[in-house]
Amino acid sequence: MYSPPFPLDKVLAYCDLRRPVLVNNLHMQPHMMDRRQIRNLLDQAGVPTPDAVFVDRDDGDVVEQRGENGDTLVVKNIKRKKEFAISKPFVEKPVNPEDHNVYIYYKGGGVRQLFRKTKNESSRLDPSEKKVRTTGSYVYEEFYQPAECADVKVYAVGDFFYAQSRKAPHIDGVVDRDPTGREVRVPVVLSGRELEICRKATTAFDQFVLGFDLLRGPGDKRFVIDVNGWSLVKNSDEYASRCGKVLAEHIVALLEKGADLPDPNIPTHNRSSRLQSAAQQPSSKQTSELFDPSQESTCVA
Ligand SMILES: O=P(O)(O)O[C@H]1[C@@H](OP(=O)(O)O)[C@H](OP(=O)(O)O)[C@@H](OP(=O)(O)OP(=O)(O)O)[C@H](OP(=O)(O)O)[C@H]1OP(=O)(O)O
């Protein structure tokens, strides 16, 4: 996943013009920068996700908490004539997926605040808080207690799905690390149904390499709760060798299909002038606005 200020528009324009071999569909990236769009894509693809309510304060949504402990959240928008409700326990996720300040609200009171790991801490409990955040836009999702208190992190490389579990950060907020300092992870064998869900998820985003989180809820409930974009496993030789093989085969297959690669026999400065003439063609108007050909050598590097 890219983060601002990475110039995605410029990169997309460059790829449209030069058509390099792309492992992942870059045009899906903008749709992966908003948790609402991510959920919509998953839902459309038939990937199970927890029930959710969206709060869009920029669009005039108003939030009320009802019941003794504010256990029911009601979202209203008079202009749009909409009213939705969700009851605790629920998870409050900022619409920006790069914002990892995800809060879990428990029935009767208490909030577990998750954040990007700092040393060995991943979350903190405020036992008395009952009110949701009053600024910003969020996805509110039903909370499911995970089987074995664990998240399942899935790393897809084509049709190869590697999964590992780790203690869910809301359990006690303490990151378990091995003697090398890596977070403790345990390889997971995915069931046939889980693999089917994984295939649907990668297809939904048209990504060859994709990381996402699977929640094993009560009974046979399975949900995709988070999509992280390009992500690779850091500490598994088994994964590394299979990932390398699958990726290499995929890239060779793409090359055999005939990608429009820059001709390595043309020096970069000549390629820049060729690019300039292409950029000046009327059909490339948008590209030429976004992409400065004098920067091509930098981009290629
Ligand atoms: O998916 P990736 O490979 O891009 O990695 C993500 C994130 O994975 P996620 O999105 O699946 O949660 C990692 O979290 P985990 O999977 O280890 O929990 C996180 O590691 P972390 O917090 O440092 O954890 P530790 O290594 O200290 O254990 C890492 O931060 P950096 O290594 O500091 O960059 C992030 O990279 P980025 O998004 O570029 O900031």
Ligand SMILES: Nc1ncnc2c1ncn2[C@@H]1O[C@H](COP(=O)(O)OP(=O)(O)OP(=O)(O)O)[C@@H](O)[C@H]1O
């Ligand atoms: N609906 C849910 N029910 C139960 N637990 C959930 C739910 N959604 C999220 N969680 C828990 O909260 C954690 C953080 O949620 P999520 O993965 O959506 O946020 P994130 O900040 O994008 O995380 P990441 O660091 O993986 O990018 C999950 O790893 C999981 O433990």
